[in-house]
Amino acid sequence: MAQYGSPGLASERMVALEGLRGVAALAVVLSHALFAFEPGLFKTVFPQMQATWPEMSWPLLPFQWPPLNALVNGSFSVCIFFVLSGLVLTRLYSQTGNPQVLISRAIRRVPRLAIPIAASIVFAYAIFACGLMRNLQVAPLTQSSWLAGYYPDSLGLGTALREASYGALLSGSALNSPLWTMPVELIGSYLAFAFAMKERWIGWPLFAIGSFIAIVLTGKANLPFYLCFAAGTQLGRLAPAAVPRLVKFAALPVGLYLGGFSDTAAYQLIIDALGGHVVPLQRSVHCLGAVCVVVAAISTVWLARCLSSRIPALLGRLSFAVYLLHFPITCSLGSAVYLTAIRWGHGAASTLAIATVMVATVAAAYPFHRYIDTGAMKFSRQVELALRRLIEPRRQSA
Numbered sequence: 001m002a003q004y005g006s007p008g009l010a011s012e013r014m015v016a017l018e019g020l021r022g023v024a025a026l027a028v029v030l031s032h033a034l035f036a037f038e039p040g041l042f043k044t045v046f047p048q049m050q051a052t053w054p055e056m057s058w059p060l061l062p063f064q065w066p067p068l069n070a071l072v073n074g075s076f077s078v079c080i081f082f083v084l085s086g087l088v089l090t091r092l093y094s095q096t097g098n099p100q101v102l103i104s105r106a107i108r109r110v111p112r113l114a115i116p117i118a119a120s121i122v123f124a125y126a127i128f129a130c131g132l133m134r135n136l137q138v139a140p141l142t143q144s145s146w147l148a149g150y151y152p153d154s155l156g157l158g159t160a161l162r163e164a165s166y167g168a169l170l171s172g173s174a175l176n177s178p179l180w181t182m183p184v185e186l187i188g189s190y191l192a193f194a195f196a197m198k199e200r201w202i203g204w205p206l207f208a209i210g211s212f213i214a215i216v217l218t219g220k221a222n223l224p225f226y227l228c229f230a231a232g233t234q235l236g237r238l239a240p241a242a243v244p245r246l247v248k249f250a251a252l253p254v255g256l257y258l259g260g261f262s263d264t265a266a267y268q269l270i271i272d273a274l275g276g277h278v279v280p281l282q283r284s285v286h287c288l289g290a291v292c293v294v295v296a297a298i299s300t301v302w303l304a305r306c307l308s309s310r311i312p313a314l315l316g317r318l319s320f321a322v323y324l325l326h327f328p329i330t331c332s333l334g335s336a337v338y339l340t341a342i343r344w345g346h347g348a349a350s351t352l353a354i355a356t357v358m359v360a361t362v363a364a365a366y367p368f369h370r371y372i373d374t375g376a377m378k379f380s381r382q383v384e385l386a387l388r389r390l391i392e393p394r395r396q397s398a
Contacts, residue, residue, distance in 0.1 A: 012308055013240070013298060014088075015316070019307030020297045021084050022315025022322075024077040026358070028178070029326040031074035033357045034060075036135070036330055037338060037350035039144040041072065054143045059347075067253070069260030075283060076259035078181055079290035081323075082188055082225050086232025087294065089189055090196035094236045102193045107387055108380035109189050110169075115376035117182055118164040119368070120324035124175040125160035127332045134335035141342060142350070150177055151331060178327050184222055187214045188229035195230045224283040231291045235298065243299035252303060255292030261285040321365035321373050329364065330357050 034041050040054045041063055063072050070076055089109075093101040127133060128151055139148035155174060163173045169186060173179040191210045197203030207230075214226055243251075261267055261282055274281050296303055306312070315322070334357035341349035 013304055015313055016297050016304035016307040017084055017087065017294070018316030018319075019309070019312030020080065020294070020316070021319045022312050022317070023307070024080040025319035025322040026315055026362075027071050027077045028074045028323060029330075029358055029361050030354070031072045031077070032178070032327060033330055033334060033354040034063075034072055035074075036138065036144055036147045036334065037142050037353050039142060039146060064262075064264055065266055066260045067256035069262060069264075070256040070289070073260055073262075073286065076286040076289055079225070079228050079259075079283070079287045080293060081181070082184070082228035083232040083235070083287075083290045083294045085185060085189060086192040086195075086229035087236045088232075089192050090233045091236035093196050094233075099197070102196060104384055106190065106193055107384045108377075109186065111380040111383050112376055113182065113186060114166075114169050115379060116320060116324055116368075116373050117168050117179060119372045120179070120328075121160055121164040121168055121173060121175050123325065124328040125155075125157070125164075127328050128155060128175065129157075132332045132336070133328075134339055135331035138335040138338050141338070142346070147331070147335075150174075176324070176327055178323060183218060184225050187218065188226050191226055192229040192233045195233045196236075221283065224287040228287045228290060231287075232294070235291070235294055238295070238298055240299045243295065247295065248299045251292045251296035252300065255289045255294075255296060258285050258289030258292065261289070315362070318362065318365040318369050321368040322361055325364050325368060326357065326361040329361050333357070333360055 038060055041060045062068050089105055090102070093099070133151040135147045135150055136152075139145070159174060163175055167173065168176065168179045169182050171183060173182075187210070191207060191214065194203055194206035194210050198207065211223075211226060215223060257266075261270065263271065270285070297307055298304075334353045337356045338349045338353035341352045
């Protein structure tokens with residue numbers, strides 16, 4: 001199987017991929033902050049909303065065009081998460097061929113995800129219960145129909161308890177909207193484990209049956225996301241030296257171009273080739289762009305060095321916490337800042353609100369990662385050890 005080369009090189013590449021995850025997480029925060037306070041930017045991403053969303057502020061015009069539009073496209077960043085999950089979860093198995101690696105990670109996956117998710121639900125509900133959500137007051141001012149859809153008065157403690165215990169992991173969340181990705185992440189992780197074993201007789205049947213069940217449970221629209229996990233699993237076998245020079249040169253610009261895919265003249269050739277159907281195929285194009293960017297991070301030396309530098313590496317460690325916390329912060333603190341600053345005009349208010357969301361989210365993510373996220377990783381290892389201690393004596397007695 002293809003290896004990354006020397007241990008030092010392998011370590012650097014993995015740090016770079018973690019840095020890419022951190023950059024993608026920050027891009028999701030920026031995307032949602034812009035959705036809240038500058039929704040006009042997304043008319044071309046969601047053309048069906050053109051009748052209701054306002055015109056964008058002129059400083060944001062460059063973000064309609066590649067490559068900057070990829071930076072504010074949350075769907076593209078989510079696709080990067082899924083590709084990286086498939087790669088990271090299965091890479092060690094690809095190198096060793098030891099099925100115990102997959103068994104270990106399969107056991108740990110649920111508690112690893114569930115504990116931080118539950119903590120984020122508690123965080124969001126505490127803010128809501130204290131009456132600190134301000135999104136419904138901001139939505140009419142920014143004309144963000146997206147922002148107006150969250151935290152109605154009907155939310156109660158029962159919703160919080162259900163989502164914290166199992167609901168958010170299995171079906172998404174009303175208290176923390178971005179958690180719609182968590183059921184996909186959970187199912188996609190197990191599909192990645194199955195796809196990694198495709199060279200064994202059981203791999204393809206498991207992947208095919210799992211994919212069918214996943215589509216039935218979550219809808220065929222999520223199929224491109226599940227293919228991201230499979231692509232990531234395959235990229236875990238990719239050696240940088242095996243990537244042709246032309247691919248190394250083109251992967252990043254092509255990935256960013258595809259990652260920003262929307263209803264603009266820059267993509268007219270693709271739109272025409274797809275029969276003019278933009279929205280239904282956006283996820284597929286974004287997923288293809290995500291694969292290209294991950295290939296670039298694996299194979300391009302200068303990009304790997306940039307992504308493994310101090311700030312991206314730190315963001316990578318905090319990425320899950322950043323993703324889990326940013327939405328309640330946007331709807332509370334970010335919205336409160338907007339309401340306070342609107343006296344100076346919309347431009348100043350939106351700029352201050354977006355900056356506040358970015359800074360406050362990263363600041364809150366640090367203790368969350370240290371105490372909740374790291375604790376979840378330790379607990380998941382304890383769950384695995386306990387389960388193995390329970391099973392081993394029974395095997396020996398049998």
